[in-house]
Amino acid sequence: LAKTTQPISMDSYEGQEVNITCSHNNIATNDYITWYQQFPSQGPRFIIQGYKTKVTNEVASLFIPADRKSSTLSLPRVSLSDTAVYYCLVYPFGNTGKLIFGQGTTLQVKP
């Protein structure tokens, strides 16, 4: 599974757009980029997955450049409730094995 690198922490204010970038230089052709979100005292929660270009859902957008060596999770107009740890993972579509989590990015949203 490809190794990922993301910032340890980020701060933002309510109403701002937050972009969290993840590097995955060794991504394989059949790998997808997936982001999980973990609130305090809860388990991680899947938020978005993509292969290339842009994916958008009700929670976030995921931007993936043509070379796929990095990706950016974009959270529009964050609120205090978006304070969480965000994990970037890279693995083949439909992977049935374990997820390998790094330290993730701790996002602190301030009022």
Place this chain on the structure above:
Amino acid sequence: EAGVAQSPRYKIIEKRQSVAFWCNPISGHATLYWYQQILGQGPKLLIQFQNNGVVDDSQLPKDRFSAERLKGVDSTLKIQPAKLEDSAVYLCASSQGTGENIQYFGAGTRLSVL
């Protein structure tokens, strides 16, 4: 649909005691995972079941940890005897095993070993 259920939510024990955690996955999910999450780190897989068979237990400390998945549904994870370094959150996750195969996590059991 109901999510992954875990109990208890919190447990405090003394070292060398035994403890057990219970997990009820999402109905119909064939694959069940137990992860250990130490404070400040991402979750780490302990054991993975496909129905009631073990798929991966390479990172399970087998001298003290054991797990079973009766009838391919509920699962229990046991620690006997506990050590101080076992203090962590134990997360259970389940997935369908097909398609996107998203893993759905429970809220976890926070274990404190004193």
